[in-house]
Amino acid sequence: MCGLTAVYYTETTTRPDSSEISELLSASLAKIQHRGPDYTGVWVSPDCSVGLGHVRLSIIDLDHGQQPLSDENERIHCVVTGEIYDHERIRDELIAQGFTFKTKSDSELVVQLYKRDGLDLLSSLRGEFAFVLYDSTRRLMLAARDRFGIKPLYYTISDGRLLIASEMKAFLAFGWKAKWDIDSVVHNGDLGDDRTVFKGVNKLMAGHSLVFRPTGYLKVQSYWDITYSNIDTPNVSTVDEMISNVRAHLFDAIRLRLRSDVPVGVYLSGGIDSAAIAGMAMHLLRQNNPDAKLATFTLAFPDAGDNDEGPIAHRTAIFLGAEEHMVNITEKELVDSFEATLWHVEQPIWAFHAPGKYLLSKFVQSQGYKVVLSGEGADEFLGGYAWLPVDYLRQPDSPGLALGLELPTDTEREAMLNRIQMATVPVFSLSKNSYTDVSLARKMLGGISAHRAYAAATSAGAELYNSRAIAVAGEPDVPRAIAEGIDPSVRNKAVSGEWHPLNVASYVTAKTILMKSILNHMGERMEMAHSVEGRPPFLDHNFIEYVNTIPPSLKVRPIKNETSGTWAFTEKWILRQAVKPYVTEEVFLRRKLSYNAPPSRRTRGESLLVPLQAHLKVRITRANVERVGFLDWSFVEGLLAGYLTNPNFPADGSLDARAQLLLYVLSFIVLQERFDVPTWNN
Structure with missing residues (x-):
């Protein structure tokens, strides 16, 4: 639920008076009013150094x-956004210890x-939460984001002020000027690390917190991270006990x-995920x-067969x-709805998942619902x-073997791995994929190839960018950027x-595709665009901490065909x-299929453009593309034609x-227009 904005003026910065800061906070909140239409509130410190603002979506108390x-x-x-669970128990514990509450809100x-x-709180x-707290005695500001990044939180230093908000658009009211970060754009910092497409x-x-002090000192540090059992650590539970424990933890979540x-x-x-929930x-x-009764909400595409x-x-x-x-x-x-979607996502997208x-x-909002569970x-x-x-096959699963599971022999495993790696990689991405290139990026993560696949699926190749951009940023190396964005202790x-x-691949998947893409353009931002709070039970940290102790072979389960002697994999077997x-x-029994929002089709010989073609033809013009500043018009022109x-x-x-790549191009055009970004010109 909710949205927040905050400002901290350092000691060396000229501070406006209280009424002006209140006006700035209110204008900032107006940019994210969709996150909390039920109530708007601001607070300014007596010395006018700090301001906090909040828009509320009322769900608890x-x-x-x-x-x-x-x-x-x-x-x-x-100011707090999101939901804190089990709050009644913690509240009772605190009251028994002498602490006083003003409300029954979980946020307090x-x-x-x-x-x-x-x-240590x-x-x-x-x-799922994000918050900004100010301790006026210590003059210390603390901001934090939940363990999986379900709730967004951005920050920047602008004109000597720390600005923090649920969405970047909230900064505009403070006079912040968006500029392209060309290195982040080319190497997809949105996917690999803590950067955005906007400089600074x-x-x-x-799972991180931020501490800021009046001198301008800023420190960001991790308070929680995903972890896994050692590769050789045996599991003391039986398979049936692990199945039962997964069920119990999920029920609790x-x-x-x-x-x-x-x-x-x-x-x-x-799919099985949402059906299970x-x-x-x-x-x-x-x-x-x-x-x-339980209300279910399904997106359907009747024309998609x-x-x-x-x-x-x-x-x-x-x-x-x-x-x-x-x-x-x-x-x-x-x-x-694609362009409105981009205003809320605030990062380039390449498909119809987010508009869907x-x-x-x-529709959920129109039916009077504010809370929806998701998968x-x-x-x-x-x-x-x-x-x-592919990454499962790279090493034997000793704990799985200790459970008595029938698993491929080392010879079978290596043969399957080689066969997959030498095969032609299907086209499902913005740029070319391979299991054999970017050796350094793979080496940095123990030889896995998952991040190579994610990079191809979400990032453009060098041909999209003009020579000036490549001269400044170098050719795209998103897999390396992803590897460098992973904590060094995890790389070790x-x-x-x-x-x-x-498990390494799962960690990297969670840190990239899930936390920096899916939860943003298919999760929280699309829900909050219409004042709907999504709650994903699978991302309960108690559930995940247990799941991460389970042997790999119970997740990606190899099953041998007794007739042919070949192996096949059942994904999410234990779930x-x-x-x-x-x-x-x-x-x-259904195998996982990629989620798609299918386009309409032209019949053979038909000359009329389908809606996506017509829209791209109008919006992707030479003027619009060249105004962005780093895109190569000749490449885009040929792609469009x-x-x-x-x-x-x-x-x-x-x-x-x-079409995917053209939507990616359109994303930059729309973001430039909506955020009034000047043409990049190195």
């Missing part, structure tokens, strides 16, 4: 809990926990996220009320007895992506072989076993690879 919050002595002031825990534990917080603006990374003072729904697709949530609700997940989700909803909401979307609607979620969340996180931590078996675990390669009672057999005259319609419902 509807009649109270307005922010900014403060303690009873008006010494600690705080931050104030009282800080008074008790200081900077973060270990007590469970949930950083993401506060997941869902139970906490069903707590709300407003109705809660569930996003439901055709819906099925287990329904089970919990009916323990207290046999007649309980077999690529439409709507029918499968419909059968799941019937199985659950859910209150079903099917949202049918056309390509024109996706195209028409944008439209789905808009993000299972693929990253439970082996759900098609390219993860990868290189030394302390972690199994599948499937854990949730089997709560999903249909169809969903239990080819797509307009001879488009491809892949069988899996994905976009033509040229």
Whole structure:
């Protein structure tokens, strides 16, 4: 829930008066009003050095809990976004210890926990959150972001002030001027590290905190990180016990996220992740009320034929007895919402995933729902992506063998790995992929190739950029940028072989694709664009900490065909076993397919442009492309001409690879217009 903005004027900076700071905060909050339409509040310190602002989406303690919050002595002031779970238990504990609360809001825990534990308060917080706290006695500002980065938080130093906000657009009201960061653009700092496309603006990374003092001293540090068992550490539990434990931890995560003072729904697709959340949530609700109903919300593409997940989700909803909401979307609607989506995402995108979620969340809001459970996180931590078996095959799984699992021999494993690595990599990305190039980037992470695949899927090749950009930034090396953005201690675990390669790949997947892409353009930002709070139970840190102790072979499970003697992989095997009672057999058996928002198709001989072609033809002009400053018009022109005259319609419902790259180009055009970015000119 909610959005925040904050400003801290250093000792050497001229400070406006209180009323002017209040006006700046209010203008900043107006830029992110969509995050919290229920209440707006600001606070300015008596010495005018600090200002805090907050827009509220009321979910817990509807009649109270307005922010900014403060303690009873008006010494600690705080603005909080998101949800903190298990807050009743922690509140009771604090009250018993003599701490005083003004509201029943979960957010107030931050104030009282800080008074008790200081900077160590973060270990007590469970949930998705971001906050900024000011200790007026110490003149110290503390900002923090949840362990998985579900809630966004950005910061920049502008004219001697520290600015912090839920979204970068909030900085505009303070007079911040957006400028392109060419090195970040070319090497995709948005994916690999804490940079954005804008110079000097950083993401506060997941699981990190920031401390700022009036002298201008700024320190960012990690308070929590993903970790895994040693590659040879045996698991003391049986397979059945691990299945049971996964189920119990997931039930606990869902139970906490069903707590709300407003109705809660569930996003439901055709996959096992969302179906598991819906099925287990329904089970919990009916323990207290046999007649309980749960609203499910599904994005459907009736024109997409077999690529439409709507029918499968419909059968799941019937199985659950859910209150079903099917949202049918056309390509024109996706195209028409693409540019509005970019204003909320604030980073380049290359497909219709974000517009699809944008439209789905808009419908959820129209039905009066503020809270929806979602399925993000299972693929990253439970082996759900098609390219993860490659890294699974790089080393034997000793704990899996100790469990008595039938696994490929070293000879079989190496043969499968070599066969996959030598095969032609499917075209599913913005740039070329390979299992054999970028040797240094792979070596830095123990030889895995997952980050090479992510880089290809989300980053353009050198041909997109003009010679001036390449001269300044060098040719794109996104895999290396990703590797360099990984904590050195983790790189050491990868290189030394302390972690199994599948676990290294899962870590990197979570730190890149999940935390810096999916949760942004398919998760939180699209939900909050329409004042909807998404809650992903799979990203409960207690659940993940347990899952990360499970042997790799129970996530990416090799199954041998007794007739042919060949091996196949079942992704998320242990999750499937854990949730089997709560999903249909169809969903239990269904293999993961890439989520696509399919485009419409031209019939043979038809000359009319489909909506995406028509939009790109209008928006991607020489003037618009050259105004950005770093794109190569001759390359873009050829790309556009080819797509307009001879488009491809892949069988899996994905976009033509040229269309993906053109959407990436359009992203820069739109971001430049919306943020008033001057032409890059080195």
